[in-house]
Amino acid sequence: MSRQGPDGPQDLAREFRRWLGERHARSPERAPRFETVSGIPLPPLAVPADGSARDYLRDLGFPGAPPYTRGAHPAMYRSRLWTIRPLAGFGTPEDTNARFRFLLAQGATGLSLTFDYPTLRGYDSDDPEARAEAGRGGVAVDCLEDVDVLFAGIPVDTLSVSLVTCNPGMAIILLAMYASMARRRNIPAERLAGTSQNDFLMETAVTTAPRALPPAGAFRLECDAIEHAIEHLPRWNPISFVGYNLREAGATAVEELALCLAHALAVLRELRRRGLAPDRVAARLSFFFSAHRTFFEEIAKCRAARRLWHRLLGEEFGELPARARALRFHVQTSGVTLTAQQPLGNVVRGAYQALAAVLGGAQSLHVSAHDEAYCLPSESSARLALRIQQIIQHESGVTETVDPLGGSYLVERLTDELEERARALGAEIDARGGIVRVTETGWLHARLTASAEAYRAGVKAGRLPLVGVNRFSEGDPAPPEVFAEPSAVARQAVRLRRVRAARETQAVARALDALAQALRSDRNTFDAITAAVEAGATLREVHERFRVHYGPWTLPLV
């Protein structure tokens, strides 16, 4: 059908030329030409040939232009490949520093740092409660000196670093330590690039652990860190809304989208209340999505996320500058889809899930290693996971045209469907009092549990095929070699003793009291936290002030 009028062929052709000239031309491409292995040239973007696609300009548009369905940036991977950002963290800061150097030598282009439970829960490594877990499942960090050691020799002025500081009570302390570490190295705050996870849902819905802060308290500390970073750390993404972890806890793709976007809107509202303009805030928000098992749903989810976010922002905050409305995100391939049985099959799962993330337009990516049902990745499984990304980047050719699946009948339909369902769920969350409220009441936990149970029941009944589990389950008795992370207790205790002996006790006490006062006053706590860690306060000592101020919270789980 050839149609004239607002979406007709002439409009589309004209808009396409305009996009090429005004937006795409401003993004230098990586190579002079892109073509298939047989020599067929690949255009930067494919659009409907006859321009008859209904509502193309309204619903798809062009990459790097509203409504961002086809990508956050005009030339996407033709201009800049996504950041290969593998996760690492175990043992002491020295151990993890060595793994960082290994990963960078293997071609990682960013870093992502995980912490052990004592650190995430606000304990020091020499606390009795930390005895079994210091350095396991993540790196042990107790004080500013640990952060110095972690990043020794790592070019943090040019390399972006994601601090997987899940809960805000921890994220704000670690960000303060990171900024202090840079200052000691004479690196200006303006140069620090990276991301803090800093999501109160990690504290209150995704994980459960001792000394969890209540939702409202965690949300306040989250916003304190965001507010500070907007004013002082221009290249830092002070929050990454953790769709991934919600998904691991059971959420569906629709729930992942709706919860993340509802949370992001809550942050914008709170910071507007504090006097920050929504465009300044929106430009600094980042998202973290899962690439789960259904290939096309995951691609559509990424595209729907960008479009829905753009639209929701417009509806609530009016016209904002383009950059503020383009949703950017990191992806991790789904850990919960990995099987303990026949673990080498997980290499294939990681590869096709990574491909989905790329076809969805991710800005950075981590592929989960195949042995993660058993342990942290070994050096060799971590390297293989890196190679998956490199093979997609350099051999598959999927990076050479933007949004290659745009216009696919199936992908567009799924994109519409995900947007519509996520919008409806978002409206329900709003009607129930917003994201903080549905967490306080346990509505969110019940929903996650129901979804997780539905998935488990599907696998159990065989409705959801799982190779190696309920299909083709013969054989492969040998489990992978297991990486045993070293304990950090003894080695961290030595450093802690030295740090405590060297610091001035009175100064630490004064700084911590000032923090308690900031908490009571509702002033932003970031500067008080920085003063405390620079005086030599440990992570536990700082966290203790949060805990005392907010009191305990029990998750409404079962």
Add this chain to the structure above:
Amino acid sequence: MKALVAILGLDSHWRGAVAVVRTLRELGAEVLYLGNQFPEEIAESALQEAADLICLSTLSGGHRDLLPEVFQALGARGVRVPVLVGGTIPPQEVPALRALGVADVFGPGRPLDELALWVGRDGGGRDRTLRSEP
């Protein structure tokens, strides 16, 4: 039949533990979910509640140090009930855990259906005492 379900130490993954709680309840057991607990608390809860079964969840690796402490604390109180452990436990570790006294290990990939054995619902639902090893 009363079961205690707890997450060991500071580990903060709840999905597995909650799945165990639901499975046990579906099987007709009375279940107390205790959240995170350390060895002394686990043993004390088992004693106070006169539990018939203890289920411990761990994904952080902390079980290597904490499980021996659990058995020590249970022994000190004279509590002798089966202890099941679930989570990220490599098969290589299972023999040592068995030797320590762990009654069964629900490591990666082990179906939760097999919990039925532990609440006496295996086969035709015959009742078994859980005070001794199967």
